[in-house]
Amino acid sequence: MYKPELELYYQAGTLDNFTEKQLKILTAAIQIFSEKGYENTSTKEIAEAAGVAEGNIFAKFKNKRGLLNAIIEPVLNRVFPSTIDSFIQDKLSQNYSSTTEFVHALLIDRMDMVKDNDKVFKIFFTELFYDHQVRQNLINIFPNIYWQKLNTLIDELKADHILNSLPNSDIIRTLWSIMGGLVLGYLFFNQPLDDRTIDSGMTALIEAIEPKVF
């Protein structure tokens, strides 16, 4: 049973605790939530799409919100932390010859993850803007220690002439603005997220954050 929309879970083996029917519920919910939004989807609709009795949803996910959380949580608890971790730990240990290489290493595989799980990410971003609690959860993912490490890293990259001298907060905002523009354009406005487009975004990003050479 291949579940392309569940890539995010597979890595952790989380789905081992799910029965066949519960997986069908999850898959159906991802499909319909991404199409019509959480609030506009009824649990009856999900159950019918999954070919399952409605009660099953509540047996496994406690309530409708629990089903949404089961979809969103992997993005929060796996995607963001692993991105940050690899950003801070892995990348830091390497000697980047250029800003290009650094940014490239950062972007490419994240974008693949978005494309492989587009429905899940669409749900995530929709809720991110809709629900204050989800935003708070996202913020809580990044404790102070992360920000300190991130700042330290950026300072080092500045010292190595890989980043320019803009305030760190501006560098960070530019980074996620460009990335966010690519991702949201792809998810919500049918814009391409192919290699050329990503490269173009990378170029723009690099121009914006690399030091000027004279």
Add this chain to the structure above:
Amino acid sequence: MYKPELELYYQAGTLDNFTEKQLKILTAAIQIFSEKGYENTSTKEIAEAAGVAEGNIFAKFKNKRGLLNAIIEPVLNRVFPSTIDSFIQDKLSQNYSSTTEFVHALLIDRMDMVKDNDKVFKIFFTELFYDHQVRQNLINIFPNIYWQKLNTLIDELKADHILNSLPNSDIIRTLWSIMGGLVLGYLFFNQPLDDRTIDSGMTALIEAIEPKVF
């Protein structure tokens, strides 16, 4: 009766058709929708906050969705078109001495509008990501003729060495990515939208889209 949150409407004199009670409804709806989201707000709640009977909402706005549209429409029908128009017509008529001046003229007053109507814009963006129809409406705001004019403009700016040689679509995406990053950061993540921050965004944008001089 000053209604700072209704700046967008005032300009057009649209509010002349509203009674005192209907304005109270509109103001209350903007407040609560921006706090809790459209789906999580009941018409009864709005009526109570406005201090009017529930029936009034339906007398003026036909249904709950009509109330939301009354809030969102000005953003679609006034903000975006006027931005595009001034972008194409006004700005075009001027002779920009530099990319900086061009971008500066474009950004500053739009950001003020966002700050003066932050609740309305929060509702707009929330719905933009939540509702496919709102996205479609936004897309429909820009008919082909606009895109043609925009492309012509960009081509001219390229010829004038005010923009670099990236594909037009990349330039446009970078532009709204940086702007969107500022706006969404302000509306949803408590980030500043002061002059310094806007300047920093402008600088990044300029670096990304201005030609490199050798």
Add this chain to the structure above:
Amino acid sequence: MYKPELELYYQAGTLDNFTEKQLKILTAAIQIFSEKGYENTSTKEIAEAAGVAEGNIFAKFKNKRGLLNAIIEPVLNRVFPSTIDSFIQDKLSQNYSSTTEFVHALLIDRMDMVKDNDKVFKIFFTELFYDHQVRQNLINIFPNIYWQKLNTLIDELKADHILNSLPNSDIIRTLWSIMGGLVLGYLFFNQPLDDRTIDSGMTALIEAIEPKVF
């Protein structure tokens, strides 16, 4: 519109805040709750019996429990306090020539109230034994000050040789045991609560709590 089952409320004019349909709901709920019990009655059933849309129940009574409380509360907040008050204040001010007269004055009109509102009292006692919270509410009706006054009263009656020398707590328990036996027998076991039966209960009570003369 005569509502024999709502005597308890009438006295306070509480029902002025109820619409015709809400009174029908209340009446229907009293009828069905007393027949089948709160838990075994659905709100749909009540609405149908009242000839009203189900939503009406929740508009006035907030939820199903609120409907039960609207029935039970008058018993707690009106019947018991007024009984205690008249017991302590009114009766105390009189000079009883005998225990008989004292007890008689206490019992008779309370029993009439039970007979006039038998369904309400049946619901009340059912819930009293079913729901710990209702028991707690009943207990809270009697603050310490009441017990002090009651003890003082009983002590005085003892000094006047109207009550015997049993511990006050035993006198009180005997009193409500005999009264409770009459009431519960009537409400739950089809036993008579006519004057002769009440007189007989009074006689037993008097024998138990009056002083022995030698």
Add this chain to the structure above:
Amino acid sequence: MYKPELELYYQAGTLDNFTEKQLKILTAAIQIFSEKGYENTSTKEIAEAAGVAEGNIFAKFKNKRGLLNAIIEPVLNRVFPSTIDSFIQDKLSQNYSSTTEFVHALLIDRMDMVKDNDKVFKIFFTELFYDHQVRQNLINIFPNIYWQKLNTLIDELKADHILNSLPNSDIIRTLWSIMGGLVLGYLFFNQPLDDRTIDSGMTALIEAIEPKVF
């Protein structure tokens, strides 16, 4: 495996037909039913408290109601009949020298049974007031033949000057009123059921039903 809450069953050896798991279910059900009431307890909750699978409940007790009946039945089929029997047969065969002795013999061991099985009795009385069917079952326990024998007995006690000349029905009601007051006070209102309290109840009862001596 000592089960103090199952005293009622032991005597009859009824529990021999129960497996370990079924006894756990019964014990858990008694505990939770007495705390929260039958209607507010789910079979899942019972199964979890008993540490068994939910299906076990239905394998042995057929349905949820069957589980309640298994708890209530011994009270109906053992406690009441044995009380009546001993009242009519055993006590009758003795020559009571006084009313006191008679009543004492009747009350003491019944109260011990209540204290040893308080949770079961709490469930029983709760259901007695909640469920018309349980009341009917209780009434059916006493066939006409019992009432005839009981009346004969009371008449004889009257002739022996052990009971006064009140109507038999009044004597019976006073008897179970006083007893019921003690038991319900203990089970539902945290009142003591120690020897002194029982003695006090007995005294009151005797005063009420014994003949007056001149």
Add this chain to the structure above:
DNA sequence: AATGAATGAGACTTCATTCAT
């Protein structure tokens, strides 16, 4: 005997909308 996933009827409740006053 034992398990617990699965069922689905039915419960309570919300809420946009209508309409008589």
Add this chain to the structure above:
DNA sequence: CATGAATGAAGTCTCATTCAT
């Protein structure tokens, strides 16, 4: 215009019960 009582469809959720394993 204004009111808010009334509606009833539709929603979420619970839970006793079944049954394949």
